[in-house]
Amino acid sequence: MVDKNDALAREIDEELRREQIEKLWQKYGVYAIIFAVFIVAGVGGSKWLEASRKAASEAAGASYNTAISSLEAGKADEATKALQGITASGAGGYAQLAQLRLAGEALKAGKSAEALKLFDDLGKSSSTDKLLRGFAQLQAASIRTSDADFTEMQNRLNDLTAAESPWRANARELLGVAALKAGKTDEARKAFEQILAERNAPQSVVQRAQTLMGRIVAADLAAAKPAAPANTTTKPSAGEPAKQK
Numbered sequence: 557m558v559d560k561n562d563a564l565a566r567e568i569d570e571e572l573r574r575e576q577i578e579k580l581w582q583k584y585g586v587y588a589i590i591f592a593v594f595i596v597a598g599v600g601g602s603k604w605l606e607a608s609r610k611a612a613s614e615a616a617g618a619s620y621n622t623a624i625s626s627l628e629a630g631k632a633d634e635a636t637k638a639l640q641g642i643t644a645s646g647a648g649g650y651a652q653l654a655q656l657r658l659a660g661e662a663l664k665a666g667k668s669a670e671a672l673k674l675f676d677d678l679g680k681s682s683s684t685d686k687l688l689r690g691f692a693q694l695q696a697a698s699i700r701t702s703d704a705d706f707t708e709m710q711n712r713l714n715d716l717t718a719a720e721s722p723w724r725a726n727a728r729e730l731l732g733v734a735a736l737k738a739g740k741t742d743e744a745r746k747a748f749e750q751i752l753a754e755r756n757a758p759q760s761v762v763q764r765a766q767t768l769m770g771r772i773v774a775a776d777l778a779a780a781k782p783a784a785p786a787n788t789t790t791k792p793s794a795g796e797p798a799k800q801k
Contacts (some may be wrong), residue, residue, distance in 0.1 A: 620650050627661070636661065652678060652688050659695065672699045690716055690723045697730055706743075709734035717747075724750075725757035729765060736768065745772055 623638035639661075642654035659674035678684050678692035697704075697712040704712075709731060716727035732747030751757050751765040 617650055620654060623654070624657070627657075632661070649685060649688075652684055656688065656692065659692070663695075663699070668699055672696055675699070687722065690721060694723050694726055694730070697727070701730060701734060701737075704734070706734050706738035706740060717750075725754055725761045729761050732765070732768060736772075741772060741775070745769070748772070 619638055619642050623635045623642065626632075626635035626638065636658065639654040639658050643651050643658065645651060655674055655678055659671045659678070662668075662674065663671035675692045675696035679689055679696055681689070684692065693712065694716060697709060697716075700708065700712065713727045713731045713734075715721065716723045717731060718724065721727065728747045728750050732744045732751075735741070735743035735747060748765040748769040751761060752769065754762075757765075
């Protein structure tokens with residue numbers, strides 16, 4: 557009897573659950589369908605975007621390689637148009653590489669202002685790859701070295717001279733040169749000493765720092781050298797020996 561009652565209770569419980577589900581479906585079923593559609597659309601849209609980005613990146617990569625081949629073949633105008641197209645497409649890393657190459661070609665052609673703008677745009681964009689952004693900032697500062705005052709060079713290079721910056725040795729070299737140009741010997745000495753103490757600094761940068769540091773030391777020694785004593789010999793009169801004061 558107990559078993560029969562339990563079985564009946566289970567049947568009633570299941571029936572009530574079915575009725576509740578039916579009521580919930582009647583009330584909210586349309587929302588469930590819409591939600592499911594959104595999930596499917598979201599997954600499909602995400603995959604479509606991923607595929608589109610991949611295709612755009614592959615196309616930009618092929619265009620970039622073609623542009624570089626054109627440059628190497630001496631077809632500068634054709635290459636420039638291709639690189640400008642890649643930059644305008646905004647195809648991630650290839651767009652940034654294309655802009656860097658355009659800046660480099662402008663610099664080679666003596667178009668410093670154009671190159672500076674391209675480097676500055678890359679260096680100021682938060683979407684630029686961090687390593688490329690630092691390189692662009694370094695190149696922009698290099699262009700400005702001959703004309704900028706020391707404060708501008710500091711503003712351009714301070715972040716790049718930080719210990720965690722991969723461009724720290726190059727940035728410190730530029731900062732040291734700018735300091736020498738501004739007559740700030742102590743600032744220059746500090747920058748070159750940091751380079752010479754850096755174990756992983758590029759050898760070419762170390763060699764130039766050694767040369768410039770040598771000039772600073774030579775200037776310091778020359779300034780510290782005592783002046784030669786004044787000539788105190790008086791011209792003797794006829795028949796008299798020379799006298800010292």
